[in-house]
Amino acid sequence: MKSRGSASFTLIELMAATAVLSSVLLLMVGMQDQMSRAWNNANRRTETGREARAALRMMATDLATLKTRRPTSGPVVNLVAANVTNGPIPFAYYRGVGTAPLNIPSRLSGSMFLFGVATRANGDLNLVGYYVARRATTNLNGLVLTNAHLFRYRRDAGSTALALSNYFAAGTNSANVLFPGIDPASDEILAYNVAGFSVLALGQGANSNGLNFTLPEAPNQGSRFHVTLHLYPEEISQRLRAADWSNTTNLIKFSRSYEFRVRPLARPVE
Amino acid sequence: MEVVLALGVAAVAFTAIMGLFPLGLDMSRETHEETQAALIAQSILGDMRDDYQAGGTSQTNRRILVTNTINLANAMTNFAVGINTPINVLYLGFTNHTINATANPGESAAGALVLRPAMSAQTTSTNLASAPIWFQNGSNGLAAVARVIATSTFRLVDTIPQISSLDIMVETPGNIPATNRTQYGFRGGFR
Secondary structure, three states: OOOHHHHOOOHHHHHHHHHHHHHHHHHHHHHHHHHHHHHHHHHHHHHHHHHHHHHHHHHHHHHHOEOOEOOOOOOOOOHHHHOOOOOOOOOEEEOOOOOOOOOOOOEOOOOOEEEEEEEOOOOOEEEEEEEEEEEEEEOOOOOEEEEEEEEEEEEOHHHHHHHHHHHHHHOOOOHHHHOOOOOOOOOEEEEOOEEEEEEEEEOOOOOOOOOOOOOOOOOOOOOEEEEEEEEOOHHHHOOOOHHHOOOHHHHHHHOEEEEEEEOOOOOOEO | OHHHHHHHHHHHHHHHHHHHHHHHHHHHHHHHHHHHHHHHHHHHHHHHHOOOOHHHOOOOEEEEEOOOOOOHHHOEEEEEOOOOOOEEEEEEEEEEEEOOOOOOOOOOOOOOEEEEEEEEEEEOOOOHHHOOHHHHHOOOOOOEEEEEEEEEEEOOOOOOOOEEEEEEEEEEOOOOOHHHOEEEEEEEEEO
8 A cells, every 4th residue: 555645745845945045036026126117227327219209300400491591791691690680590599607588587507599480381481599598397106396398489480570579669689579489388298308409500600699699600600500419218208306416426327318410401691 | 716717807808908118118108209309400490501611602511510529519420411322321329328518518408318410421323232231130229310412402603502401210210120119200391
């Protein structure tokens, strides 16, 4: 007769097997949690990349259609501008040095901006602008954050005509009259969690902080905008305090950067 | 025996889950590279469409920005798109550049890393053997490389600038041989 004990597990064996399996399961759950986080972070970074691409495409279209003109000094004088006393269009531009020519509520301290008059394919003129400001937003988890974002300012043809009319009627060289109603609370957020934003005009002249800014055709430099955008992924932006937003260490460690150049399609007015 | 079997089953499950890990990371990396490639192509096209030259007369050279350390506005190199040469090929090598607001006044976010073209070479042949060595085998540790082919597509008279097409192939990573890279292709036109 066969012994029953030889065909079954002892309590010790069962306990040992359970302990080993528990340890393995515990390890796997831990790993799964880590991988889930990594997956989510990768998704968010991918989303940041997609968002940057969409924003930069929109910006490239706008900048390519901005009205530019030749400098008021040099071999060719812009006759249109010369006939508007002290009121040359097209840009309100600020590089973060000196006094900004435009009042923008909640603008990120020291950040650049560019506003101009763009030409649409149907011939309409639109006021467009790009700036970085802080605005409170609620994320998917219900968390309210007041981070810096890239905003797109745009006015349709009717509003643009009115703004231009008011600008010339005022007789003052005021960017605030030319670009009315800038408000981060209502303007479109083009890219979230912006760590930095710059627009450089290659071949730019000395006067680069106000309405008189031009794209001079200096030798060997041409007329191009060089745009750089730095974004924080969502999960990083949730952890950063406002004071640490532009911290160099954080920029190097967490931000993702994107650059492109575009040439305004129309030749400067002669 | 049973414990070994249990461990075996657990190991299989564990390996399957581990397999998902690089998948997520790859997705993020590929999207980033694709975005950067599109921006590189956009920049090259922007440069090529700006036909201004010193004196405002020459249309045979385009000014391409090739710089990683000095002032953006003063770092142009000529890319010949000669009227008498039907095909011109430009090779660009990109490195990660740390933004330096002192060297490049007005740039924001000093310290951030951006991709900038650091080296260039030109040929009139699309043959890979004619490309610079750093493009062929990735010997310079570049982050990305690009090959730009300008082809004459229409000409009325030789002395009049012709419409040209531009094929831009951005390849990553730039530090491995050309045959092993991921390629992103773009096409545009300029005149």
